[in-house]
Structure formats: C-alpha cells, structure tokens
Amino acid sequence: MNPARLKAIVFDVDGTLYRQDPVRRAMFARLLRAHVDRPLAGLRTLRWLQAYRQAQERLRGGPADGGDLAEQQVGLACKWTGAPPAELRSCVRRWMEEEPLGLLRPSVREGLPELIAAATRRALRLGACSDYPAAEKLHAMGLAGFFEVVVTAQDAEVQRFKPHPRVLEVALRRLGVSNEEALYVGDRPEVDAEAARRAGVACAIIGPRHRPRIRPGCVSVPSLGRLVEFIG
Numbered sequence: 001m002n003p004a005r006l007k008a009i010v011f012d013v014d015g016t017l018y019r020q021d022p023v024r025r026a027m028f029a030r031l032l033r034a035h036v037d038r039p040l041a042g043l044r045t046l047r048w049l050q051a052y053r054q055a056q057e058r059l060r061g062g063p064a065d066g067g068d069l070a071e072q073q074v075g076l077a078c079k080w081t082g083a084p085p086a087e088l089r090s091c092v093r094r095w096m097e098e099e100p101l102g103l104l105r106p107s108v109r110e111g112l113p114e115l116i117a118a119a120t121r122r123a124l125r126l127g128a129c130s131d132y133p134a135a136e137k138l139h140a141m142g143l144a145g146f147f148e149v150v151v152t153a154q155d156a157e158v159q160r161f162k163p164h165p166r167v168l169e170v171a172l173r174r175l176g177v178s179n180e181e182a183l184y185v186g187d188r189p190e191v192d193a194e195a196a197r198r199a200g201v202a203c204a205i206i207g208p209r210h211r212p213r214i215r216p217g218c219v220s221v222p223s224l225g226r227l228v229e230f231i232g
Helices: 020-034 039-061 069-081 085-098 101-107 112-121 135-140 166-175 189-199 225-231
Strands: 008-011 125-130 149-152 182-186 202-206 218-221
Touching: 008 166, 020 039, 020 101, 039 069, 039 085, 069 085, 101 135, 112 225, 125 166, 149 166, 166 182, 166 189, 182 189, 182 225, 189 202, 189 218
Parallel strands: 008 125, 008 182, 125 149, 182 202, 202 218
Antiparallel strands: none
C-alpha cells in the first residue's frame, strides 16, 4: 500500500505484540511448580488446556453454529475431556488469562515502542484484534493507552475466529477507516494474512527472518522495527 494513504494500524496481539515462546516456557515451568505435589492434577490441567486450544482450531475452520463462541469452545473441550464446564473455565481463566500477565512486559517484541512512537508522530490510529480476550494483556504490557479500539473474537459483533475477517472488519469500522487506509500486522500467515486477504487489507507478517512476499499486499518482515521505515 501507499504509506501516504495510511490512517490506521491494526495489530494482532498474541505472538505479534509479544514473543510467545518465552511466555509459554515460563508458564509451563510455573504450572509444573504449582502441581509438584499433585502430578495427576497437573496432567489433568495440561489436558484441559490442550483440549481448549484444539477446540479453537476446530472452530476456526468451520461455520459458526450460532450462540456464544466462548461457550462453544468450552463445550467442545468439555466434551473431549469430560471436564465440568465451571472447572474448565476456571482453569482457562487462571492459566491462560491471569497467570501469563506478569510475563508479557519483558517479552514485548523488539521495535514495538519505536513503532508506536512513529505512529503517534503521524497521528495514525491504532487498534488491536485478537482471538482471545486482549484488554488485560495490553494493560499488562503498558500499552492500553495507545489503542483506541480493541476487538476480540468473543465480542457480540464478531463471534468468529480468524481467518474469518469479521474481527478485522469490526476493528476498522470502529476506527472509522476504510480497508485501503489500514495496515494489519500479525504473526501467522495461515491465519492473520488470510484474514487480511479476506478483508482486503494490506498485511505485514512478523517473523524471525525476512521471507519472500507471501501474497500481493502482504509482506514478511523480521521485526516490528522494520515497519518504522515504512510508515515514516
């Protein structure tokens, strides 16, 4: 896209604003320590969390069945594991939403502060869209004040996981910009780049090394800092 036409940048959250690998390693160690005297309970917790993630992937590729997306995900995980719904929700809340918060700020991606500063200088509007609740994560990273719009798959207007484009379309509508005036930044080509393609939005995929162009309108860059050069 032409940088001169850019009015907004929308970011994915997990894996894009922060590096997931160190957070996952630290969380695995924390989970083991919490269950050192109860190994069977620890194995059960791991099985429930794995089923919850697998349920997301199942729902990601299929049509919406109607109803609440979060409850559909919990329902599938409970069906596969036999977990009581209330206990599985509590497990997910603790180990996927609360416990990682203190680990996010040290794992913020290199170049993000510079990119936000450059966007602020250009008066670009910033949004975030995620398949998981994101407001607490942005606050934990010290970023909440920079994002005008935060949209998640669980929002009433969305109720779909990426690569369905709805979460991105809702974010753009709330920001008041067209798809031709926005850049979407993610970390998964098969999910984020595909959602951007369906929404008709230019896309940058963050990766460990500069890879060839993924598709027209989407590029892979090694770091968020490289986007500072793009937006000027």
